[in-house]
Amino acid sequence: KAGVTQTPRYLIKTRGQQVTLSCSPISGHRSVSWYQQTPGQGLQFLFEYFSETQRNKGNFPGRFSGRQFSNSRSEMNVSTLELGDSALYLCASSFATPNYGYTFGSGTRLTVV
């Protein structure tokens, strides 16, 4: 069965620009979470969507936003990019039942120059 698909895999943007990343979850998974991974901070939770509603949000500025569509596909947007936003952005999907694991995509490597 198809895994979690993230596009694009690599992205280079300039400071001040905005970027949109896409995530297609495993079929049947209604929960989609987003994480930022950097060498210094590790994996940090951005937000989670379930049935098009944001249920949980991490401690990131409002420049980071997301949404989920009726087919469970999700996008995250980062506006006014800063150099510190350079990171691997990971999407994970799940059935969202207690103790069910998450399946991660391969991520989008964003470099801000």
Add this chain to the structure above:
Amino acid sequence: TQLLEQSPQFLSIQEGENLTVYCNSSSVFSSLQWYRQEPGEGPVLLVTVVTGGEVKKLKRLTFQFGDARKDSSLHITAAQPGDTGLYLCAPRAGGTSYGKLTFGQGTILTVHP
């Protein structure tokens, strides 16, 4: 604020050796998951432990959840180069934490042939 510590941070061993990595916290968890991440890829779920004192085995990997559900360990027997990667623990607090995984900083394991 939950304090989550993984140790050791780095581990470099020869093929065939045994090793244990630890995940410790000051908080009680409803469950805990272990993931392994290889460079350039997303984390992959290895196991979920739920009950205090629970032990689960996955081939050469043995996972244990502490009796008080505040800590966990991962033991690898006869490590192989294919075990190389970043090992992450992710406790679940339950309640409204659905969709949100809080990861430790991880243990970077390198197994030399």
